[in-house]
Amino acid sequence: EREFGRVAAGLKKRFPDMPVEYGFLEFSAPNIHMGLNSLIDQGVEEIYAVPGMLFAATHAKNDIPSVLTTFEEKKGNVKVAYGNELGLHxxxxxxxxxxxxxxxxxxxxxxxxxxxxxxxxxxxxxxxxxxxxxxxxxxxxxxxxxxxxxxxxxxxxxxxxxxxxxxxxxxxxxxxxxxxxxxxxxxxxxxxxxxxxxxxxxxxxxxxxxxxxxxxxxxxxxx
Incomplete structure (x- = not known):
C-alpha cells in the first residue's frame, strides 16, 4: 500500500494542476470508492481512472469497470473514463x-x-x-x-x-x-x-x- 501511495504522490508532483487520488479494488484502504469520492469532494466532474496493473486480466477487464460503472450511475453528475493497463509500454x-x-x-x-x-x-x-x-x-x-x-x-x-x-x-x-x-x-x-x-x-x-x-x-x- 505504501509503495502504491508513493506512485500517486509522484503523479501529484508531475501534474500539480490536476487532482490525483488512488484506491484499491479489495483488501486495502483507501478503496476505489473512497478515491473517487475524494475527487468529487474537490469539485471534479470528469475522472480518468487508470488501472495500476501490468496486464489486463479479470480485475482490469471486469471487476474494476463494474465498480466504476456502478459508481457513475449512482452519482449521475460525474463522468468516469477508464484507461488501459500499463501493458508492454x-x-x-x-x-x-x-x-x-x-x-x-x-x-x-x-x-x-x-x-x-x-x-x-x-x-x-x-x-x-x-x-x-x-x-x-x-x-x-x-x-x-x-x-x-x-x-x-x-x-x-x-x-x-x-x-x-x-x-x-x-x-x-x-x-x-x-x-x-x-x-x-x-x-x-x-x-x-x-x-x-x-x-x-x-x-x-x-x-x-x-x-x-x-x-x-x-x-x-x-x-
Missing part, C-alpha cells in the same frame, strides 16, 4: 531491463555486447486469463532479444503453469551456470517473498549454478 520494458542490468551489476546505459553465458527467467503473476499470461511470455521474448541472453523462459507465481519452483528445476538442467530470475511485478508483498524463497530452495539443490534475484519494478524513475 516501451517505458515499462526499459524499466524492467534496467532492474535486470542492476541485478547483474551492469550499467544499462553501457550494456555488454552479449550475455550468452546467462539464462533469463521472467516470473509473471499468473492468472486464469490466457491472453494476460501470453503477454508475460511476449515480454520475455522482447527482453531477451533486446539484451541477448543465451536462453530465456517464463514461469508464473500461481494459477497457471509452469510454476516458479517446477520451472526453475527444469530450466537449470539446461546447464547455464548463471541464471537471472526477474519478477515482473510492480510492488512487493507475499508473492515476491515466496518467489525469492523458491529461488533459494532451487539454488540449494543446484549449488553449481549462480542464481541472481532481480528486484521488482517498484516506483522506477527514468534518469
Amino acid at each position: 516501451e517505458a515499462m520494458i526499459e524499466a524492467f531491463q534496467a532492474r535486470i542490468y542492476e541485478s547483474l551489476g551492469l550499467d544499462s546505459n553501457n550494456p555488454p555486447d552479449q550475455l550468452y553465458d546467462t539464462m533469463l527467467v521472467v516470473v509473471g503473476r499468473g492468472t486464469s486469463d490466457t491472453m494476460a499470461n501470453a503477454e508475460v511470455a511476449k515480454l520475455t521474448r522482447i527482453v531477451n532479444e533486446n539484451m541477448g541472453f543465451g536462453w530465456a523462459d517464463t514461469v508464473y507465481s500461481g494459477v497457471t503453469y509452469p510454476s516458479v519452483g517446477e520451472g526453475l528445476e527444469r530450466l537449470v538442467k539446461l546447464g547455464f551456470k548463471k541464471i537471472v530470475v526477474a519478477p515482473y511485478f510492480l510492488f512487493t508483498g507475499r508473492l515476491i517473498k515466496r518467489i525469492y524463497g523458491y529461488v533459494d530452495h532451487v539454488a540449494g539443490q543446484f549449488p553449481d549454478s549462480e542464481f541472481i534475484k532481480t528486484p521488482y519494478l517498484n516506483d522506477h524513475e527514468k534518469v
Whole structure:
C-alpha cells in the first residue's frame, strides 16, 4: 500500500494542476470508492481512472469497470473514463531491463555486447486469463532479444503453469551456470517473498549454478 501511495504522490508532483487520488479494488484502504469520492469532494466532474496493473486480466477487464460503472450511475453528475493497463509500454520494458542490468551489476546505459553465458527467467503473476499470461511470455521474448541472453523462459507465481519452483528445476538442467530470475511485478508483498524463497530452495539443490534475484519494478524513475 505504501509503495502504491508513493506512485500517486509522484503523479501529484508531475501534474500539480490536476487532482490525483488512488484506491484499491479489495483488501486495502483507501478503496476505489473512497478515491473517487475524494475527487468529487474537490469539485471534479470528469475522472480518468487508470488501472495500476501490468496486464489486463479479470480485475482490469471486469471487476474494476463494474465498480466504476456502478459508481457513475449512482452519482449521475460525474463522468468516469477508464484507461488501459500499463501493458508492454516501451517505458515499462526499459524499466524492467534496467532492474535486470542492476541485478547483474551492469550499467544499462553501457550494456555488454552479449550475455550468452546467462539464462533469463521472467516470473509473471499468473492468472486464469490466457491472453494476460501470453503477454508475460511476449515480454520475455522482447527482453531477451533486446539484451541477448543465451536462453530465456517464463514461469508464473500461481494459477497457471509452469510454476516458479517446477520451472526453475527444469530450466537449470539446461546447464547455464548463471541464471537471472526477474519478477515482473510492480510492488512487493507475499508473492515476491515466496518467489525469492523458491529461488533459494532451487539454488540449494543446484549449488553449481549462480542464481541472481532481480528486484521488482517498484516506483522506477527514468534518469
